[in-house]
Amino acid sequence: MTASGRPAPSRPTLSRDYIADAALSLIDADGLRKFSMRRLGTALGFDPMAAYRYFPHQEDLFDGVAAALFNEIDPDTLPWDGAWRALVEEYFTRLRDVLLRHPHAVTVFATRPVRSTAAIDTGVRMLERLRDAGFPPPQALRVVRCARDLTVGHALGVSVLRLGAASRSRRPAASSPEYNLLAEAADDTDIDDHFVLGLAALLDGLAHLVRT
Amino acid sequence: MTASGRPAPSRPTLSRDYIADAALSLIDADGLRKFSMRRLGTALGFDPMAAYRYFPHQEDLFDGVAAALFNEIDPDTLPWDGAWRALVEEYFTRLRDVLLRHPHAVTVFATRPVRSTAAIDTGVRMLERLRDAGFPPPQALRVVRCARDLTVGHALGVSVLRLGAASRSRRPAASSPEYNLLAEAADDTDIDDHFVLGLAALLDGLAHLVRT
C-alpha cells in the first residue's frame, strides 16, 4: 500500500480515523492527564508533531475521539423497527456501556457535541422514529435530550468515582451517627445500579408526551 | 486583623476559602483553559506559587472550587419541612441554576465528588428526609443519584453548547431534507427547557419506590 520500500510494520498509514483511535487507546491506557499531542505522535511511530498534519488543534482531535466513541454504539444494529421505548432504552444503555468501558475518556465525550455524520444521521433517525410513534418532533427532541443528559451525567459520575477510588479514597471514618445513614445506604447500593431504574423512570414519566 | 502595618488594600488575608472563591472568579472570567496556579497567585497579589501554600495540588484547589459551588446552593434555606418531592425538585433546580451561572466551572464540579462537610451534611439530611417520607435508604440514595446525574449531565451539556456557540458554530447548512427534521425541532425548542420536564418525569417515575 505504501510507496516506500521499507518493511515498516510499525509505520501504518496515517488517517484521521486511525489517529483518533490511537488517541483513544492512549487515553484508555494512561489517562487523560498524561495524554499529549507529542506523546501521541511518538506512540504512532512518527515525529511528535505528526498528529497536527491531520488535526490542526487538540480540540479537533478530541472531536474525533468523541466520534469514535459514538461509533462504538454501533447504531446500525439498534432495534429501529421495534417499539420506541425499547429503541431508546437500548440506545442509551449502549451509550452508557461504551462510556463506562472508557472511563478516562468520558469527559472528552461529555464536553463537546458529536457532529459526525454518523451521529447526526442517528439523531435524525431517532427523531423520525419517535415522531412516527406519536411524539411531536420538539417533544421527541426533549425526550432524547433528557435521556442523554441522564446517561452522560451517570457515566461521568460513575467513572469519576471508580477512577478516584484507587487514588484518593479518603472516605471519612464512620464516626458520627449522622454519617452512618449515608455510609450504610452507600454500602448497600452499587455505585451504578441506579441507571436502569432511572432511565426507566424517566421514560415512564415522559411517555405522556405522545400526541400532545 | 493583619499583623503587618501596611495599608495593603490589595493584599487580603489568604485562606483556603478565599483562594477557592478567587479561583472560581478567575475561571468564570477567563475560562478553565486559561486558568493556572501561577495566574491565580498573581491575581491574588502574591507570588505565582502562593496558592501552593494552601492547596498542595491543583486537584485540591479544584475540590475547593467544587465545594464553593455547592455552597452557592444555600442548602440551609431549602424547604426541608415540605413534601419530599418539592424538596428534591428545589434542591436540584438550585444546583442547575448555580452550575449554569458558572458555565466554565461545570466540568470542575462534574469531575469530582464534593466531600465538604456542608455537602455531606446536606446529603445525610436529604436521605433522612426521604426515609421519613417512606423511601428505604438504599432507594432514597438511588433517587438522589438519578436526579444528580440528570442535573449534572444537563448543566454540562447546556454549558458546552452555550460556550461553543460563540466560537465554533459550524452547524451545517439545512440542505438535506433529513437534516431538516433535527434542525427544525432544534429551532423550536430552547436548549435548556427540557430540564424541568425531565426532572419531573424522573421523580414521577421513581415515586413508586416509596415503601418497597
Place this chain on the structure above:
DNA sequence: ACCTGAACACCGTTCAAGT
C-alpha cells in the same frame, strides 16, 4: 510537497536561597 525538530510561550510542581 511533505517531513522534521528547534523555538516560543506557557504549564504544575519542587526546592534552594533568602528574610
Place this chain on the structure above:
DNA sequence: ACCTGAACACCGTTCAAGT
C-alpha cells in the same frame, strides 16, 4: 518560620529548515 523565584520536566503550537 514564612516567602520568593529559579529551575525542572513538561505542554500546545508555530514555523524555518531540510528532503
